[in-house]
Amino acid sequence: MASVRDVTFELLRAHGLTTIFGNPGSNELPFLAGLPDDFRYLLGLHEGVVLAMADGYAQARRGPALVNLHAAAGTGNAMGQLTNSVYSHSPLVVTAGQQVRSTVGQEVMLANVDAAALPRPLVKWSSEPASAEDVPRTISQAIHTATLAPQGPVYVSVPYDDWRAESSVEARHLLSRTTVTAAALTTPQLTELAAMLDRAERPVLILGPDVDAVAANDHAVALAEALAAPAWIAPSASRCPFPTRHPAFRGVLPAGVKAISDLLAGHDLVLVVGAPVFRYHQYDPGRYLSEGTRLVHLTVDPGEAARAPMGDAIVCDLADTLARLTAAVTLGRRAALVPLPPIPAPRSGSASRLHPEEVFAVLRDTAPADTVWVTESTSTTGAFWAQADLREPGSYYFPASGGLGFGLPAAVGVQLADPDRQVVALVGDGSANYGITALWTAARYRIPVIFVILRNGTYGALRWFAQVLAAGEAPGLDIPDIDFTALAAGYGVTGVTVASRTALVEAVTDALAAGEPRLIQVDTDLTTP
Numbered sequence: 001m002a003s004v005r006d007v008t009f010e011l012l013r014a015h016g017l018t019t020i021f022g023n024p025g026s027n028e029l030p031f032l033a034g035l036p037d038d039f040r041y042l043l044g045l046h047e048g049v050v051l052a053m054a055d056g057y058a059q060a061r062r063g064p065a066l067v068n069l070h071a072a073a074g075t076g077n078a079m080g081q082l083t084n085s086v087y088s089h090s091p092l093v094v095t096a097g098q099q100v101r102s103t104v105g106q107e108v109m110l111a112n113v114d115a116a117a118l119p120r121p122l123v124k125w126s127s128e129p130a131s132a133e134d135v136p137r138t139i140s141q142a143i144h145t146a147t148l149a150p151q152g153p154v155y156v157s158v159p160y161d162d163w164r165a166e167s168s169v170e171a172r173h174l175l176s177r178t179t180v181t182a183a184a185l186t187t188p189q190l191t192e193l194a195a196m197l198d199r200a201e202r203p204v205l206i207l208g209p210d211v212d213a214v215a216a217n218d219h220a221v222a223l224a225e226a227l228a229a230p231a232w233i234a235p236s237a238s239r240c241p242f243p244t245r246h247p248a249f250r251g252v253l254p255a256g257v258k259a260i261s262d263l264l265a266g267h268d269l270v271l272v273v274g275a276p277v278f279r280y281h282q283y284d285p286g287r288y289l290s291e292g293t294r295l296v297h298l299t300v301d302p303g304e305a306a307r308a309p310m311g312d313a314i315v316c317d318l319a320d321t322l323a324r325l326t327a328a329v330t331l332g333r334r335a336a337l338v339p340l341p342p343i344p345a346p347r348s349g350s351a352s353r354l355h356p357e358e359v360f361a362v363l364r365d366t367a368p369a370d371t372v373w374v375t376e377s378t379s380t381t382g383a384f385w386a387q388a389d390l391r392e393p394g395s396y397y398f399p400a401s402g403g404l405g406f407g408l409p410a411a412v413g414v415q416l417a418d419p420d421r422q423v424v425a426l427v428g429d430g431s432a433n434y435g436i437t438a439l440w441t442a443a444r445y446r447i448p449v450i451f452v453i454l455r456n457g458t459y460g461a462l463r464w465f466a467q468v469l470a471a472g473e474a475p476g477l478d479i480p481d482i483d484f485t486a487l488a489a490g491y492g493v494t495g496v497t498v499a500s501r502t503a504l505v506e507a508v509t510d511a512l513a514a515g516e517p518r519l520i521q522v523d524t525d526l527t528t529p
């Protein structure tokens, strides 16, 4: 008779979940010991790194990723990164080892007390099965819950004495189950929306991460062209859903209520696709929409639809709806769009420092055109987008809730999922410290990410925010004299410090040829987001 562990590995295999991102403890050993040969385990030295690696991997492969953590302590360490995963709709199946089932109530050492409650509200669903026999079905439910729209992280805690229990023969049904979301607009809904777009004098598109998550970028371009409508990326961008040098592209919306409504004034119809309405950030009170502006919101997430403060929402399949709308609207109703001016020359840095725009311009011109950028340098996002030339789906990732510690490990996960494209991590000298041990995993498994650390010696974004809030000087904002080349060497990654464009070109060129992870530390001027 098959054990619960045997059936669980069969189930994971059936769903392609044979890569485990993890950090083990004694509770996890009965699950991990004797790992089947067709499974691989990627060790992260901190559970925040483990989670963010899995998040990058899942987003880049557009499929689920499996995580194994140590009881409550490991889960707690991972929760910082779950704040990102839950908003990036990352389909993560997070498992955690639990103490022996009969001892949990005594709260013995390593008991994950109230395990299913611990990760909420940072997961879509969580559970600790009520019996060993129910472990396979619970994990099956977790996988389907993570991958059905809206996708998201889920959590299952398993007492370690469950694995050796006998499994029910009925569990075999789980191995072949499939579940899918089918959410197409009805013909009347589509006809009504297409007519609304046709009637609009000045429609505008706002595109979000969920368009890139289903690689519907070309559908978004086709609709923008059919409508001759400008296209913005939704605020607090965590992915790039539209080519940044397309004539319809206008930029990333600022994350303020008044700033957005001012920018959208004059448009009589705003179509938001695949983003919450909206991920505001700085407090910037004002009208949500100008008089005469109507907003329609297409989303995969009923929660986004229900909580928006304005507009009409339709929960639907994004790629299908974009393609059908393009075919349904009337062409040629508006004058051709005037493209943005060419990318401006980057601003120059001060003595012995480069301006972030210079760094991004050199990287853009030296790295391959289909490079994947994983960024976490919070004061330089404006500089990045000003210099960006992103063309393909899956070209850009940023922590969806700004939970730092994502950049370095997520870049490792993205490179693991997408070995045919070069991944470059652009991470601030502050952010780098939250996920620094990812360098060890990159070296250990020879995952050839190029890590670029922008070192301005401060928490730049917080300096900017202190001005926005007129808060004045605050303690704890300076982080001088951290040497990331020394830290990288300690984790097995070769690093170099550069102080000129020429040296940066040379370092990037060397790193591209290395075939193993490399770190490049650049001293940069402080700029604003």
Ligand SMILES: Cc1ncc(Cn2c(C)c(CCOP(=O)(O)OP(=O)(O)O)sc2=O)c(N)n1
Pocket (backbone or CB within 6 Å): 080, 376, 377, 378, 379, 380, 402, 403, 404, 405, 427, 428, 429, 430, 431, 432, 434, 456, 458, 459, 460, 461, 462
């Ligand atoms: C886990 C965590 N801790 C603290 C913060 C607060 N925080 C911090 C500490 C920032 C500064 C990041 O500094 P950096 O050097 O990475 O980048 P810049 O200098 O370009 O801002 S931005 C920000 O929101 C956070 N977002 N996430």
Ligand SMILES: [Ca+2]
Pocket (backbone or CB within 6 Å): 428, 429, 430, 454, 455, 456, 457, 458, 459, 460
């Ligand atoms: Ca910094």
